[in-house]
Amino acid sequence: MDDSAASKVVEGRTRPGAQVPLAGVMGWPVAHSRSPVLHGHWLQRHGVAGHYVPLAVRPEHLAQVLHALPRAGFVGVNVTIPHKEAVLALADVVTDRAALIGAANTLTFRPDGTIHADNTDGHGFIANLMQQAPGWRPASGPAAVIGAGGAARAVVAALLDSGVPELRIANRTRARAERIREDFGARVIVHDWSQLDEMLEGATTVVNSTSMGMKGGPPLDLSLDALSPGALVTDLVYTPLDTDFLRAARARGCATVDGLGMLLHQAAPGFERWFGLRPEVDEALRAAVLG
Template sequence: MSENEHNEPTNVPLAGVIGWPIAHSRSPRLHGHWLQRYGLKGHYVPLPVRPEHLAEVLRTLPRAGFVGVNVTIPHKEAVLALADVVTDRAALIGAANTLIFRPDGKIHADNTDGYGFIANLRQSAPDWIPEFGPAAILGAGGAARAVVASLLDAGVPEVRLANRTRLRAEQIRSEFGARVVVYDWGQAGNMLEGVATAVNATSLGMEGAGSLRVPLDALPPEALATDLVYTPLDTPFLIDARARGCQTVDGLGMLLHQAAPGFERWFGRKPEVDDELRRAVLA
């Protein structure tokens, strides 16, 4: 190695995903596939960070060559208070999943979950028309908030919401306004009547979680049904909806699409979401 080579900094961009725990995350495989596919310099790593260390870690990462991180449970709300710049959609949703460490030292927080949700529907169901009728969402957690925001933004005339704890659904209605209508969890089956889009935004139906015991008898066969759960890929909710004649979209695409804006900002290349990527992430 020449002396000149030895002195030049490499400046390989680093990014990662912060959570606690983090071993289950598919993000390193996802971003790693894109880096390899486009022959880009860069690394994307899992970063297990305890809640009490979050602020300290976020201050340290840019100094260690990090250009940004994805954020997952339990840090998605906490990072908003630590960011210098928060996008409107992240503020509205009350959570961030993508941080950009800017050259001026500021931390920029965004939420791309809603973007990923809509991009997945548009790619997997090109005939889907949001304005066609009401949407029904089961669940009122952080992911559901992103879905509500994105559906209202896409032009859905009404969003019907049911959650096991009604208060959480009421909070969403108070923040997002009159186009959100809250139903009791016991009436969740009835809220599906006449909808054009049905979304399971609960963890029910996930491997190791409980069953989603909401009857789908009122779900119109021309509706589109999608599940945010992607383990298993074909959830009981999707299987039941398909048996009624509905078009279904699995939840993996949302994970893939929500990753794209961060990747583009960090590594300078707009990545493609396609079958090759799905196979790589599922491998």
Template sequence: MSDTTQPPQPRNHPLAGVIGWPIAHSRSPSLHGHWLQRYGITGYYVPLPVMPEHLAEVLRVMPRMGFVGANVTIPHKESVLALADVVTDRAALIGAANTLIFRADGKIHADNTDGYGFIANIRQHAPDWRPEQGPAALIGAGGAARAVVASLLESGVPELRIANRTRIRAEQIKAEFGAKLVVYDWAEAGNMIEGATTVVNATSMGMEGKPPLRVPLDALSPGTLATDLVYTPLITPFLAEAQARGCQIVDGLGMLLHQAAPGFERWFGQRPEVDAALREVLLA
């Protein structure tokens, strides 16, 4: 009697990852790995070190390897826009993408969820925040700052003040985002804070291994919301001083967590929860 048992058929498990150069420092694999385990999803999320000159080639081959999407980090967030077939309005406005979806029709869809993550983090930890109640002050005008600008304007801030060590970068953002932006010289960054109800540090200053943020914070008012995009350390010197002055503070870790959620949902079919347990995993 012949054996009619069929060999097991291969199963396709969703595969995603994070592309950057370097990438060993990324916390995204731990973050997505936690969600995959929590929801019992048989999928994988891996770090992908990709040099800039190899980016286009890697993106072309990833869908054929079983990838359903990827996160994108430094230095590729701007470059991927030119390589994507479909770019969302917010990614085009910000000028960078952090989330790619490899569609069934073979096209690459590029989005930017940094602004979503920024606002969702504030809403979670400062539910009484009212952006429309007063001006916002933004320190820094780099890539991450553009996502913050877009999200603050969308949230309804009546005025957005911005200062950067290189003034021309702040002027470029104002030229693109409009009349609600007011550019201050770097030497006036401390004055810019006066009367602001939301203050954001979007520079790397204050991060472990980086120079401190040397902006006078005397003008901070009690009750002001202060948030930092830096999350190493979790409580930066900027946030510590803001808290001592009676401000409500929100650390930067939640932005990382929330910006990851839309991509995870698109790739793995489950909207993940951002909670205290997830924070503990990332802080461990």
């Protein structure tokens, strides 16, 4: 949110005459999104006069809807599947990290009419690890990332920025992992999917960035025999919250972090830009979103 709009938020309320800011999450479909509950919790908790709504937008209507939203009082939106890549071509300003990742999840509509596109998924990923595993040290050893989709690109960027000395990655379609190595540099080492088990040997951070293990989907089938008990293991899947992958890692003595916190932390920068204050990610928020 711009400074003038943010200044209208005083002690959690908007001054008389100020336009109530609107924000939302845009996707197709979008009914499953937990973002309205998440942002709604913050709005209510802080007494902010604002609204956050789901916006079901077909791909063929994306450009038309996106350019109409600021005129309808929207100050920004989150973007989810299938629009995260397409919005880059529609934005006026794209952050370096969103360009490198190749996707945006947070759009801010500026007072001059321009659309600012950013990707806060990497921020959410790192903030979640720091909060749930405060002893985690990214520079302590190699990281291993399973999967090479859009979420993986955000995770790879964040891990490299955090100082991991080596990043191993494997994907069912090797070409996608090779593309990540081309885009992110020599610290990225690509492994064949058949080498998935061996890729874990010596890794101090292990990430499942695929949807495997999600409720109703195929399992993440791999052996953890090579996994060090001192590794930190995290799964971006959060339905179920405690996946088979995390339970198996804990059985080996590993510290584990679930994926819900990434969703919560990635939302905070957008809320601050749109509504003028930085919200907290705490147990009350987790309970609200899970409930």
